[in-house]
Amino acid sequence: MSDQRQGLHKGTGVILKRDISPEGNINLLCLLREKGPIWVSLPGGAKGKVRLGGSTEPMIWGEFSLHRSRSRDYLKEVEVKQDFWKLRSMPEALMTSFRWFRLLGDVLLWRQPVDEVLPVLYWSMELLESGSDPIGVDLRFTWRLLNALGIAPSMKNCDYCGADISCGVWRDNGFVCVNCGDGDKKLDLSISILWIFSPQSAIRGKKLSLEARNSILSVKPLLVENFKLLS
Ligand SMILES: [Zn+2]
Structure with missing residues (x-):
């Protein structure tokens, strides 16, 4: 090298x-x-x-x-x-970017190439600068970073039975369907799925309602738990 x-x-x-x-x-x-x-x-x-x-x-x-x-x-x-000059004058977006930078400094291994992470970061910053809701972009970045590192939970199928999930229960670093996760807290994943998988153009500049923000905020801390799988 x-x-x-x-x-x-x-x-x-x-x-x-x-x-x-x-x-x-x-x-x-x-x-x-x-x-x-x-x-x-x-x-x-x-x-x-x-x-x-x-x-x-x-x-x-x-x-x-x-x-x-x-x-x-x-x-x-x-x-x-x-230089993402405009983003520097957007306080919430700026803080979000710096949290990502700290996270990357913490979870990535020194001098180990992780080229899949660069486009995830770049295009997430581009969305922030476009005015997209930082809460939504943060979730998108988090899942896509986990995915680049091979530790993202499936947002489409139950980890136990493979059934489609739009409503899920967090179990063992992944989502399971409401049948398999019977009794535990159910989470509506539909807004999160939209923000993670939509094409860039569909969410560029897009804002979230308070309710949608809260929905995403209930999902994101669960995803963050998966970074512990790296240690
Ligand atoms: Zn299931």
Whole structure:
């Protein structure tokens, strides 16, 4: 793999986090195609010694030119492809994005490529910026991330008997139909299913009623439990 060797290499992806050390060095947690989560350094970057413009902010998508030396990666250049500028002025959408970045930093393995996650993140951010309800987009992102990691619950069929589910009961990290989950709390999954599986264009800019938001908010914490399957 090219990033295991010394020298110049490139990566396409997004900045998830920026830390500035007391010495004024910038360290960026990036999620890059074919590389996975990776820390890259810009020595002296916060002291104005190195100028890369505003391109070391979290949420920046682009092509990163890196130099690898003694097991560290140094940032040489960023060619910004998408800065999600409008999203930065949308408070709820912005908070949602940063929660995703933290989650990705927590659940993804260092230097393990997870290329399926990049389009999930990109297109979820695109929906947020379009004005789609952050609660709905958050559910969509969460399920699609779990799916990319191979640990998403089925939203279509009962885990026990295979019956169709639009109303389900949470059991053993998955949904079962109301017959198999007899006695436990039933959840209407129809709005959640719509927000997870609809084409991008069908929910772009779409808002949710208070009732629909509450329906999604009752489902999402259950999905989040599945991240524990990674540990
Ligand atoms: Zn069943």
